[in-house]
Amino acid sequence: MVIAVCSGSFDPVTYGHLDIIARSARIFDKVIVAVLINSKKKSLFSVEERVELLRQATAGMENVEIDSFEGLLIEYMQKRGARVIVRGLRAVSDFEYEMQVASINKKLDEEVETFFMMTNNKYSYLSSSIVKEVASYKASVSDLVPPVVEKALKEKLGQ
Template identity: 85%
Template sequence: MTIAVCSGSFDPVTYGHLDIINRGARVFDKVIVAVLINSKKNSLFTVEERVELLRQATADIDNVEVDSFDGLLIDYMKKRKAQVIIRGLRAVSDFEYEMQVASINKKLDENIETFFMMTSNQYSYLSSSIVKEVASYKASVSDLVPPVVEEALLAKLGR
């Protein structure tokens, strides 16, 4: 069984994230969506809220599990007996950074592979930061995030 991990901050999860998660779930036997606990990052949603939003957004994908972790992704991969890291790429600018991360991960554990997926064209501009900014101005984000995430954003930022 091939287990893949799709990690990130997911603050909040967007349709772009879900595009990569859905497509990864068609390629691998199991996909663990792992929310990184990063105390240095000033997140809008708590780790627990992000995990819950992801669980609701991926509830219809049978081979997806949602979890959280802190520390090195490679250590988490070993703990979960995962072999593949899934990374979404929106633009060429993402590739440079992701290549560096993939290279250091390969150095840390040569048995772990990184699987890059180009995001679908309709999500190439989409990021959690953009979603939060648009929502902060009370504009609709219904075409950017699942309804449960839009509701959480409205609750968090005020209607």
């Protein structure tokens, strides 16, 4: 069984994230979507909220599991028996950074492979930061995030 991990902050999860998760789920036996706990980063949603939003957004994906972790991704993967890291790429600038991360991960564990997946063109501009910015101005984000996330954004931003 090939277990892949798709990690990130997912603050909040977008249709771009869900596209990568769904496509990964068609390729790998199991995909663990792992929310990184980073106490140094100021997030709009708590880790628990992000995990719950991801659970709801991926409810129909049978081989997708939602989890959270703290520390090195490689250590988390070793605990979970995962051998593949899935990373979505939007632009060439993403690749530069992701290549550095993949290289250090390979140095930490030679058995781990990083699988780069190009985002669907319709999501190439999309990021959680953009979603939060648009939502903060009370503009519609219905075509950027699932309804459960849109509702959570409105509640969080007091709209």
